[in-house]
Amino acid sequence: MKLDVLNLTGQSSDDEEFQMAPMIDIVFLLLIYFMVTTTLIKQEADLGMQLPGKVKQTEQVRMPDEQIIEVRSDGRIILNGQVFDSEHSRSMPELTATLQRFKQSSDLTGTPAMITIQADNDSLHQRAIDVMDACAAAGIRKVSFGLDGS
Amino acid sequence: MDIQLPPEPQIGFQMAPMIDITFLLLIFFMLVAKQTQNQFKPIENPIAEHSTVAQQVMDRGIITIDVNETIYMGSYPATLEEITQRVKTRVEENPKFQVQLRIDARVRHEKVRSILSACAEGGALDVIFSTYQSES
Numbered sequence: 001m002k003l004d005v006l007n008l009t010g011q012s013s014d015d016e017e018f019q020m021a022p023m024i025d026i027v028f029l030l031l032i033y034f035m036v037t038t039t040l041i042k043q044e045a046d047l048g049m050q051l052p053g054k055v056k057q058t059e060q061v062r063m064p065d066e067q068i069i070e071v072r073s074d075g076r077i078i079l080n081g082q083v084f085d086s087e088h089s090r091s092m093p094e095l096t097a098t099l100q101r102f103k104q105s106s107d108l109t110g111t112p113a114m115i116t117i118q119a120d121n122d123s124l125h126q127r128a129i130d131v132m133d134a135c136a137a138a139g140i141r142k143v144s145f146g147l148d149g150s
Numbered sequence: 151m152d153i154q155l156p157p158e159p160q161i162g163f164q165m166a167p168m169i170d171i172t173f174l175l176l177i178f179f180m181l182v183a184k185q186t187q188n189q190f191k192p193i194e195n196p197i198a199e200h201s202t203v204a205q206q207v208m209d210r211g212i213i214t215i216d217v218n219e220t221i222y223m224g225s226y227p228a229t230l231e232e233i234t235q236r237v238k239t240r241v242e243e244n245p246k247f248q249v250q251l252r253i254d255a256r257v258r259h260e261k262v263r264s265i266l267s268a269c270a271e272g273g274a275l276d277v278i279f280s281t282y283q284s285e286s
Binding site: 020024028030034045048119121122124129137145 | 173175179195196197200201202203250252253254259260262266269270275276277278279280281283
């Protein structure tokens with residue numbers, strides 16, 4: 001019986017050693033996985049607004065030039081009784097162009113341009129953000145929300 | 151006369167420092183990925199191309215509303231009354247306090263309005279909506 005061939009002698013052979021190559025392969029795979037998943041986490045951005053607050057009676061208040069934009073539960077956007085853009089599209093070129101003209105006229109008269117968003121109870125948050133985005137594109141910073149909903 | 155030449159130095163790729171650095175990078179990315187995931191409740195932020203990435207995010211309190219319309223202050227669930235009270239306390243401590251609202255894009259506006267009313271009652275008038283600048 002050839003014990004040395006079957007290695008039943010209990011002695012370890014000389015060429016047994018720690019295999020580095022597979023370990024490095026796995027470490028590199030893990031590294032690449034974590035690098036890719038970490039960069040996939042998207043960075044959040046800001047859209048600001050100012051809630052209505054109390055104003056002291058002694059302060060002089062410049063009345064802003066205010067427009068009310070309605071957001072309906074079906075996604076329609078209405079300004080002065082007119083429906084703007086498609087309710088299925090997030091981009092709002094018509095509303096943005098109108099708001100830009102509104103901003104320009106407000107700047108000419110020296111009154112701050114202000115938008116109040118009047119959204120239905122069942123309208124989605126994304127739709128209100130679409131309107132805020134159009135306001136930001138037109139350079140209007142004073143945006144607020146109406147308290148009534150339907 | 152036999153001249154004994156010194157042995158040539160062995161030039162080889164040094165594996166040990168490379169493995170050290172690789173392990174450090176691996177540990178770094180593992181920790182960062184874990185922290186980022188656990189910080190706040192995951193939601194589907196609305197998209198707004200003209201939103202801006204803030205350079206300074208100090209003095210902010212974060213309120214999250216997930217798709218089930220559950221409200222979280224920081225990482226913990228909270229009621230509207232608790233939010234009003236905590237916002238009031240924070241505004242008294244720091245007048246520059248701002249509220250950052252992380253609201254899922256599919257949340258109904260009724261819920262958004264209730265949160266805005268709670269913030270206004272607490273005295274926080276500067277409100278910031280979290281968005282993504284693009285879908286990708």
